[in-house]
Amino acid sequence: MPGYGNIIIIKHQDQYSTVYAHNQQNLAQEGSWVQQGAVIARLGNSHNPASAPTLHFQIRRYNKARNPLFYLKEAASP
Known part of the structure; x- marks a missing residue:
């Protein structure tokens, strides 16, 4: 996915994947298994180091972006 800088794509079951892009540093290795809650990257801005840290997140199914909402x-009310 050109233009996203340092990127991690995690493949899930049922043709789903999640995309985490513009990372300062990727910690998960290509081809490795990761568990829920694992630290996979350090937040950064690999596409434009002069701007604030950014996370680009996508949920994809059949390689098509879906609405993550x-x-x-939902967050719990305080």
Whole structure:
């Protein structure tokens, strides 16, 4: 995925994948298995170091970006 700088793509079951881009440093190695909650990267801005750190996050299915709001849990009220 050109233009996203340092990127990690995690493949999930049922043709889903998640994309984490513009990382300062990728910690997960290509081809490795990762567990939920594992630190996979250091937040950064690999596409433009002069701007604030940024995380580009996508949920994809069949290699097509999906609206993440349909998949993420609502935050609990305080």
